[in-house]
Amino acid sequence: VRGELTADSISAGSSVVCAVSNGQGRCWGTYMTGDGTTAARTTPVDVLTGVTQMSARCALVGTTVRCWGANDSGQLGSPSVLAARHPLPVQPAGLTDAVSVSNGGQFSCALRRTGRVSCWGNGMTGQLGSPYMALARAPVTVYDDDAVAISAGYGHACALRSGGTVVCWGWNQYGQLGNGGTTTSFT
Numbered sequence: 001v002r003g004e005l006t007a008d009s010i011s012a013g014s015s016v017v018c019a020v021s022n023g024q025g026r027c028w029g030t031y032m033t034g035d036g037t038t039a040a041r042t043t044p045v046d047v048l049t050g051v052t053q054m055s056a057r058c059a060l061v062g063t064t065v066r067c068w069g070a071n072d073s074g075q076l077g078s079p080s081v082l083a084a085r086h087p088l089p090v091q092p093a094g095l096t097d098a099v100s101v102s103n104g105g106q107f108s109c110a111l112r113r114t115g116r117v118s119c120w121g122n123g124m125t126g127q128l129g130s131p132y133m134a135l136a137r138a139p140v141t142v143y144d145d146d147a148v149a150i151s152a153g154y155g156h157a158c159a160l161r162s163g164g165t166v167v168c169w170g171w172n173q174y175g176q177l178g179n180g181g182t183t184t185s186f187t
Contacts, residue, residue: 005044013056013103019044025051025059032087034068048089056103065095065110073106073122074137092120093138104152110139111150117143117159125155125171126186143167
């Protein structure tokens with residue numbers, strides 16, 4: 001992009017990069033950058049307006065989240081969209097009070113105004129906070145206390161609590177949950 005795009009924030013995923021510039025969400029990279037096509041984009045394309053934050057293939061617009069792209073594990077969070085890929089942004093079900101969003105590997109999480117964290121998509125490694133949930137096509141509450149920030153990784157996620165402590169859940173093969181072990185945690 002080298003000087004061609006002025007941005008307020010930026011987020012990179014495995015094959016797409018998105019930026020926010022004066023409320024305009026723009027993305028570039030491999031297929032489905034959110035502009036309605038399935039073509040790879042080698043330069044930024046407009047996706048959404050009114051954007052305050054982006055995380056790879058999801059954007060925060062006001063207090064709602066919009067996601068696009070792969071949906072083979074329910075990553076779009078919309079039970080009405082069953083296609084394996086969706087080229088346009090859709091709203092995850094029931095998310096009307098989001099303050100931030102973070103994409104992981106085949107799942108996403110949103111921080112809600114209440115301090116709750118809701119996630120959707122692939123839950124095979126505990127990233128949805130339940131040993132019984134391998135896939136969620138709509139957001140489910142993972143953490144319901146006092147989160148102030150979230151970050152999703154490949155198969156795990158963490159929340160920063162209002163008191164400064166961190167809570168993590170999901171895949172832990174390499175100790176990424178920081179709990180001194182390597183056992184996956186579903187809560």
